[in-house]
Amino acid sequence: MNWxxxxxxxxxxxxxxxxxxxxxxxxxxxxxxxxxxxxxxxxTRPKYKKLSVIVMNVMNMLQTIPGLxxxxxxMPFLGLGLKPTxxxxxxxxxxxxxxxxIAGLYGVSPDVKEAALGMGMSPGKILYEVELPxxxxxxxxxxxxxxxYVVSVGTLAAYIGGGGLGDLIVTGLGMFWSEFLxxxxxxxxxxxIALDRTLAxxxxxxxxxxxGA
Numbered sequence: 001m002n003w004x005x006x007x008x009x010x011x012x013x014x015x016x017x018x019x020x021x022x023x024x025x026x027x028x029x030x031x032x033x034x035x036x037x038x039x040x041x042x043x044t045r046p047k048y049k050k051l052s053v054i055v056m057n058v059m060n061m062l063q064t065i066p067g068l069x070x071x072x073x074x075m076p077f078l079g080l081g082l083k084p085t086x087x088x089x090x091x092x093x094x095x096x097x098x099x100x101x102i103a104g105l106y107g108v109s110p111d112v113k114e115a116a117l118g119m120g121m122s123p124g125k126i127l128y129e130v131e132l133p134x135x136x137x138x139x140x141x142x143x144x145x146x147x148x149y150v151v152s153v154g155t156l157a158a159y160i161g162g163g164g165l166g167d168l169i170v171t172g173l174g175m176f177w178s179e180f181l182x183x184x185x186x187x188x189x190x191x192x193i194a195l196d197r198t199l200a201x202x203x204x205x206x207x208x209x210x211x212g213a
Contacts, residue, residue: 006179009168014183020082021154021164021191028086028150032093033143039094040101040139041127052102059095067092067153075160085162089154093146100142104135133206140203144196151192155184165191 043052062070070092074084108131116126132139158166168184171177 002177002179005177006183009172009177009180009183013168013180014165014187017163017165017167017184018187018191020162021151021166021188024082024086024089024154024157024162024164025147025150025191025195028089028093028154029143029147031086031090032097032146032150035090036094036097036142037101037139040098040105041132043098044102044105056095056099056102059098062091063095065092068156068159071156071160071162080161082157082162084160085154085157089150092153093150096142096145096149097139098142100138100145101135104138105131107138108134137203137207140199140206144199144203147195147199148192151188151195155188 039055042048043055067088070088071085074088078084078087112130112134113126116130121129154162154164155166155169157164158170165184165188168180168187172180172182172184
């Protein structure tokens with residue numbers, strides 16, 4: 001272990017790489033959530049239920065494509081850098097959130113929705129004031145899954161100039177510097193754990209006591 005090289009990686013290179021990686025993850029998740037949750041809501045409405053199988057099959061197919069392949073496919077259209085990485089990661093981050101949104105909404109008891117309807121609530125109010133709050137713990141579980149996936153696959157961004165913690169890993173592999181590998185991979189794992197635990201706490205806080213039991 002070369003401690004001078006380890007210090008170089010941890011003190012001088014890691015802060016910027018971690019900041020870029022976190023930015024990449026936050027933007028990707030924002031895009032994935034903005035697409036997946038509305039899509040999940042629409043696909044659970046009676047008028048569009050028949051489309052849910054088709055849409056979910058497409059998302060399943062996109063999920064099976066390796067992350068590096070998706071990034072490579074986006075590169076000819078968007079060039080090098082952070083932009084194609086975010087697009088590719090957003091595509092692959094859709095499935096867990098959309099799947100859990102659909103599962104969470106279908107998991108709301110019909111009796112609860114019938115009682116809300118009997119109280120004079122409109123379908124829109126039932127969705128936003130009954131269904132979504134009750135489904136939110138399941139939806140957040142999907143966001144947690146997508147977050148961990150995006151953090152890990154985001155390290156591949158370094159191969160097309162996207163930056164992030166992958167730069168440390170690629171440098172370590174190219175130069176045979178285990179110190180850079182250790183810092184890059186270690187910080188990636190810690191970031192995934194930290195974000196997962198943060199979302200788990202949010203999920204715990206918003207879960208009604210009865211559902212938590």
